[in-house]
Amino acid sequence: MLNPYRTRRVLYRTIFHLLIFLLGFLMVYPVLWMVFGSFKTNYEILNESLKLLPKVFSVDNYIRGWRGFGNLTFAQFFLNSFIITTLATAGVTISSSLVAYAFARIRFPGRKFLFACMMATMMLPAQVVMIPQYIIFRNLDLTNTFVPLILPSWFSSAFFVFLMMQFIQGLPKELDEAAILDGCSRYSVYTRIIMPLISPALITTFIINFYWKWDDFMGPLIYLSRPKMFPVSLAIKLFADSSSETDFGAMFAMSTLSLLPVFFIFLFFNKYLVEGISTSGLKG
Template identity: 50%
Template sequence: MTGAHNKQNWLVHVLMIAFCFVMFYPVLWWIGASFKSTPEISLPTLFPKVWLWQNYTEGWMALPKYTFTRFFMNSLKLNVATTIIHVISASLVAFGFARLTFPLKGLWFSILLMTLMLPGQVTLIPQYTMFHFFDWINTYLPLIIPSAMGGAFFIFLIVQFIRGIPRELDESAKIDGCTWFGIYLRIIMPLTLPALITVTIFSFIWGWDEYFGPLIYLNTVDKYTVPLALRMFIDSQSAVPWGQLLAVSLLSVLPPVVIFFLAQKHFVEGIATTGLKG
C-alpha cells in the first residue's frame, strides 16, 4: 500500500514538473534568445551556441542621444508618483463609502461601479481635449492627476476589505476622542495593509506596462517611458537586432517582478499580523 502511494506521488510530481516546464518554456526561450545573434534566433534551439553578452550593453546604448537609463528613470518616477497617489486617494474614498453616512451614498457607489464598465476609448477624446485646454500635453500630469480620483477597482477592493473590520473599533476610538480622520489614519490604514499592498502591486505593474497613455500625451523622446522606448527601438533600425531588443525588454520587466515579490512577502506578513477581520 505504501509502495503504491509513493509511486502515485512520484507520478504526480513528474507531471507537475513537466507542466511547469511547459509553462515556463517561453521565458526560458526569451532568456536564451537575448544572448543570441539575429540569425540564430530563428533556429529551434533553446540556448545559443555562443553567448553574446554584449547584447545587453549594446541594446542599452542602442538609441541615439539617449540610453535606456533615461527611460527607466522616467517610468520609475511616473509610476512611483501614481502608485502613491492611488493608495492615498483610493483608501480615503473607500473609507468614506465604508464608514461614513452621506446623502445618496448608495447611488454614488453604484455610479462608481458603473464606471468599471466604461471603455477607456469613450473618454479618450474628452480627456485629451480637457488636458490640451489645461496645457498639460507633453507633460506627465495627464498620466498622474487621474490617479488622484482613486480608481473604481481600487476603491471597491478597499471598501470590501474595510467592511470586514469590526465597527466596534471605530466606536472605541470615538469614545477616546478620536476624529474620523484619526480613525482612518490610526485604525483603518494599518488594518487594511493587505489591501493597500494589493493596490500598490496592481497600480505599479499596470502603470509600468502602460503604452497607450504615454503614446497619446508624450511628444518628446526625453519624456518617453520604457514601452515607448522599446517601440522606438524597433523604428530606429532598418534591420532590427532582435537579440539586443530581447535583452533590453527582459531588463524592462525586472522592476515590476521585483516589486511583486517584495510586496507579496509583505502581503503575507500583513495577513498574519494585521488585526481582526470579520
C-alpha cells in the first residue's frame, strides 16, 4: 500500500525541481540563443528568431568575425583584454589583501575613521567619480593607454578589502604573535602566515574582479579611441553599424568566444568561489 505522505512528498519534490529547471532554462535561454545564433545566417537571425537551432551549422560567422576590421584581427582584441584584465585583477588582489591585513591586524591612529571612510566609498555610484577621474588622466596625458583601466585597481577596492578582513579576523592572533616571537616582521607574517590562510578569499577576489574587468565596457569606451587598443567588449560593438548593415552573425560568434575565458575560470575555480563567499560570511 502506498504511503500518502511519501507520495505527496515525492510529488512536491518533482514539482519543485521542474520549476527550478524551468526558471534555470529561462535564465540560460538568451545565452543559448546567442550561441546557436552564431551558427545562423543574418537572415535566420532576423526573420526566424523564434527558432533556437539553425537550419545548417556553419562556422562562417566565426571565420568572418575573427578577421576583425582592416588589419586588426580579434586576436589583438583578445590580447588587449587579457592584458587589462590580468594586470588589473592582480593589482586589486594584492593591494586589497595588504589593506585588509593592515585594518584587521595593525592598530594605528585613525584606523576606525579611515575604515569608515573606505566603507563609505562603497555607497558612491561609479558615475560620481567618472568625470573627475577622466580629467585627472587626461591632464596626465594617459588617455588612449591601458593605464587608466589598470592603475586604479592597484589602490585596492573597498568591497574586496571588507571580504578579506572577514577571513583575517577569523584567524587566531596567536599565529601572528608566535611568528613575531620567532623573528618575523610584519611583512613576513603577511606573506608566510596570512596569505596562505586566506587563499580562498584571494581566489574569490581574483575570479570576481576578472569577471568585472573582462566585461567592462564603459571604461574602455571613455579612455580608448584607437581601435588597436580596444578590448573584446568594445571591439564587438564595431560589428554594429548604424549607417549600413549590422553583421549579427559575426557579432554573436565573437560574443560566444568572449564567454569562454569566463566560463573556464568558473568551471575550474567554482569550489574556491563558493568557499570564499560562504566562509567570509561566517567569520568576523
